[in-house]
Amino acid sequence: MKNIKFLVVGMLFGIILVKSEVISWFRIQEMFRLQAFHMYGIIGSAIVVGIISIQLIKRFQLKTIHGEQIVVPDKIFHWGNVYGGLIFGLGWAITGACPGPLFAEIGSGFWVIIVTLLSAIAGTWTYGLLREKLPH
Amino acid sequence: MELIKQPWPWYVAGPLIGLIVPALLLLGNKTFGISGTLRQVCAACIPANISFFKYDWKKESWNLFFAVGIIIGGFIATYLLSNSGQVNINPHTTALLQQEGVKDFSGLLPQDIFSFSQLFTLRGFIFIVVGGFLVGFGTRYAGGCTSGHAIMGISSLQWPSLVATCCFMIGGFVMTWFILPYLLQL
Numbered sequence: 001m002k003n004i005k006f007l008v009v010g011m012l013f014g015i016i017l018v019k020s021e022v023i024s025w026f027r028i029q030e031m032f033r034l035q036a037f038h039m040y041g042i043i044g045s046a047i048v049v050g051i052i053s054i055q056l057i058k059r060f061q062l063k064t065i066h067g068e069q070i071v072v073p074d075k076i077f078h079w080g081n082v083y084g085g086l087i088f089g090l091g092w093a094i095t096g097a098c099p100g101p102l103f104a105e106i107g108s109g110f111w112v113i114i115v116t117l118l119s120a121i122a123g124t125w126t127y128g129l130l131r132e133k134l135p136h
Numbered sequence: 137m138e139l140i141k142q143p144w145p146w147y148v149a150g151p152l153i154g155l156i157v158p159a160l161l162l163l164g165n166k167t168f169g170i171s172g173t174l175r176q177v178c179a180a181c182i183p184a185n186i187s188f189f190k191y192d193w194k195k196e197s198w199n200l201f202f203a204v205g206i207i208i209g210g211f212i213a214t215y216l217l218s219n220s221g222q223v224n225i226n227p228h229t230t231a232l233l234q235q236e237g238v239k240d241f242s243g244l245l246p247q248d249i250f251s252f253s254q255l256f257t258l259r260g261f262i263f264i265v266v267g268g269f270l271v272g273f274g275t276r277y278a279g280g281c282t283s284g285h286a287i288m289g290i291s292s293l294q295w296p297s298l299v300a301t302c303c304f305m306i307g308g309f310v311m312t313w314f315i316l317p318y319l320l321q322l
Contacts, residue, residue, distance in 0.1 A: 003201040005163050010202035013156055014209020015217065019140075020149030023210070024223045024244040029233060032312035035226040041146030042153065043286055049154025050291025057158060070161050075279065075289055077296035084277025085285075085300040089307015091270025093316060094263055096245065098282040099170040099275060102268075103203050107210025110245055112252050116268035123272025124174040128188035134277065 017104040025096025032093050078136040084127075140217055143224070157291050166198055169284030171275035173203045236320040249320075259322040278303070 020042060021027050031039035056062070057070055064070060092098055095116055097105060102120065105113040127134075160166040177200075179193035222242055230241060240247045254260030275281040278300045280289060286304065289297020 002164075003198050006160070006166070006198045007201040007205040007208070009156060009159055009163070010205020011209035011212065012205075013153070013202075014206035014211075015213040016144070016149050016152050016209075017206070018210050018213035018244075019144040019217065020146065021143050021223050021244065022149070024225075025246060025250070026223045026225045026229065026233075026241070026244070028308075029312065030225045030229045032308045033229055033232065035229045038146050042150040043282070045147060045150030046154035046157075046287050047290050049151045050157040050287055051293070053154065053158035054161075054292050057161060062162065064162055064165050066164065068165055070165055072161070072167060072292045075285075075294045075296045077299065078279070080277045080279060081285075081296050081300040082278075082303050084274045084279065085303025086274070086307040086310075087270055088274025088278055088281065089304040089309075090311045090315075091267050091272075091274055091307075092282075092304060093308040093311035094267030094319070095271055097271070099174060099271065100206060100281070100283055102271070103170070103206040104210035104213075105245070107207035107212075108214040108244065109211075110250065112250055112255060112264060115255060116264050116271075119265045119268030120272030120275075121174050121177050123269040123274070124171075124276045125178045125182060125184075125186075125189075125272075126269075127273050127276040128175070128178060128186045129184075131188050 013100065014104045014107055017101055018108055023097060023101040023104045023108065028093065028096040080134070080136045083135065153287065154291070157288055164198065167284070168288040169199070169280055170203065170206075171272075171281040171284060172196070173199045174272050175276060176200055233320075236317050238320060257322075259319065262319055262322070274307075 017023050022039070022042060027039055030036040054072065062070060099120065102113055102117050106117065157168050160168050175189070176193050176196060179189040179191060183189040223244060238246050238248065248254065249260060249263050255264055278285065280297065280300065282304065285297040285300040290301060
């Protein structure tokens with residue numbers, strides 16, 4: 001039951017994604033065509049709030065509600081960040097959705113996106129299968 | 137209530153999404169990210185003896201709860217908190233998309249592309265299935281998606297995430313400007 005709180009945070013995230021139309025294929029098209037500020041505003045202001053929050057957590061050495069030290073693991077660069085990033089970008093512009101919005105679209109009643117999600121899982125599985133042969 | 141039912145502007149939605157970063161950290165040292173759930177599903181359901189999927193996925197099962205939460209949130213927002221209707225996008229975008237062959241602008245997604253009746257056409261297959269595959273493959277190869285790299289990664293000032301985010305955008309621009317017009321006309 002300790003995971004229920006993450007379900008609640010996920011719910012709030014899902015509500016925000018729908019209410020701000022981030023899950024809309026049209027909004028993503030508008031973003032990649034540089035014809036609206038909406039998506040840039042959302043991602044940009046989320047990052048600003050994220051940076052400030054993490055700085056505050058560090059400055060005041062805040063602990064988790066269970067009293068643990070908060071640690072943000074370092075990401076180590078590998079070429080997958082580039083190749084995988086480009087591949088994801090191509091897919092993002094087609095589906096108009098990154099993984100979070102895929103889940104929210106299904107909740108919004110776009111049942112066909114279940115197929116897209118299954119296909120994304122297949123893509124992740126294929127990466128796992130080929131991982132050792134891919135350049136990183 | 138009327139205010140909640142309107143679409144939310146970026147300066148409301150963006151900061152709220154940003155607050156998920158400290159919320160997950162404070163609730164249990166979890167780093168914001170969604171694409172990891174796809175790996176979790178592979179590890180739980182179809183590990184197939186692949187080393188990448190042999191790990192204790194149950195230890196990270198919080199993100200499956202998070203994903204189910206997103207589905208429920210999507211349901212609540214759409215059926216209880218929305219005056220669902222057309223997305224108010226830039227008319228130039230609408231005009232361009234119309235030229236390129238999109239017909240339905242009545243909802244969040246164009247129904248003339250994303251529907252079961254389109255799934256078995258070449259165009260529908262590319263948008264619904266191939267697109268999804270690229271998202272799943274690419275995010276895992278990149279080590280994260282928009283939430284894990286662009287928001288969580290850059291928020292914690294990690295330069296590999298900035299590189300990944302730039303590549304997301306480059307891939308998206310290339311697709312939208314040079315390839316999508318042909319795909320839409322299939």
